[in-house]
Amino acid sequence: MGAGIEVKDLNAWFGKALVLKEVNMTVNANAVTAIIGPSGCGKSTFIRCLNRMHETVPDARLTGTVHIGDMDVYAPGVIPADVRRRIGMVFQKANPFPTMSIYDNVSAGLRLNGFTRRRELDAAVEYSLRMAALWDEVKDVLKKKSGASLSGGQQQRLCIARALAVQPELLLMDEPCSALDPISTGKIEELIFQLKTEYTVVIVTHNMQQAARVADATGFFLMGKLIEFDKTEKLFTTPTDKRTEDYITGRFG
């Protein structure tokens, strides 16, 4: 099952630049939450704070707390790699391991975590590819084809399968469809909708229609601040804050 997220008083910096300001947010478990906002508003930084990727950038730091389920992500002694094991991430550009077969791509995370039994790996690969709605398209070429030989949309679903294989509690997606055609986008969106039965999903998107289609809740960021966070249907029909209204109606700036 997915885990809920509790973010409190989150501030994040790149060097001296404060890029996230006093963000507080409660994300429900087993729901899709979209993060929208103009370029540079801090939305990608926000999700990178959830899985401790923010600190991988030199000079980057943060204050505040993040809880994923019962895990205090920034508690002393917590190892970032352990956090990332519990949180899958999918990026804008599909990044399968190019020389590995489809099977090896999906099972890579499990093998890194010490799983070696063939039967377990087979089951995990099939489960993950089914969850990513890719199984039927690749089941006959699992070990024959490389991840890089798939189409863009299939590669992105392969990356989702790879993220799901280690059974994360949370799946972060940073503009997962921005490089895809409408048909592949439709498949990924359908998939996101299905995934919430098992996972909590947070998706960053520039595409407001996409947020409206897939998300249960949506947060609007502007200049590092969370301006409004509400049920998606409320935010897109009757936003409370004028800045949200201006952004989603295209009158921003």
Add this chain to the structure above:
Amino acid sequence: MIRSRFQQGLDDLKERLLEMGGMCEAAIELASEAYRTRNGRLAQQVFEREKMINQSQRLIDELAVDLLAMQQPMASDLRFVLAVVKINSDLERVGDLAVHVAQRSLDLSQEPELEVPVDIGRMTTAVSAMLRRALESFLAAKAEVAQAVLEMDSIVDRMKDEAFVNLVAQMKSDPERVRAYIDVLLITRSLERIADHATNIAEDVIFWVSGADVRHNARFGMGPEGD
């Protein structure tokens, strides 16, 4: 550039709907005058107006569908386009009801003059005022003006109820002219329904401006009935 085209589309939609509203006001006025003066030619003019109203309805729906498909409006823009589509439908019905009034007036004009215990002129004035204010609230995007329209509806309802009682009494005392009295009764019913459509328009304006759904007696600023 793209957003300015979108804004132009929204402005165009608003202008055309107001134009259609003006046609509806004129149709009601003509129908009422046809009744008052027993003038068949005026009734014919209402029939002509109604054809123009129907054309407007189609055009406005097309423009609204284009905007929804091409611009995917959000928030207040989305509420605006939805409100326009609904108001468009209400105005088309107002046109139909003006035709009903004109048709009954035409029938009555071919009968001997009737002693009518109902002030159709006063009722028409009230109904026209409601429609005008509803359209004004749309023009100015003012929920308070729209709210005032909702409060006027009960006045017209009372007029129709009084007309019903008086006309039924008249039918009893003058049974040979029941058919003509029924025509008058139907006119009051059409006018009362025009008032209902004006109320719907006002509710749609409130929805557009504030996001509040005030239909079915839910008040502005409150949840739905029973909430």
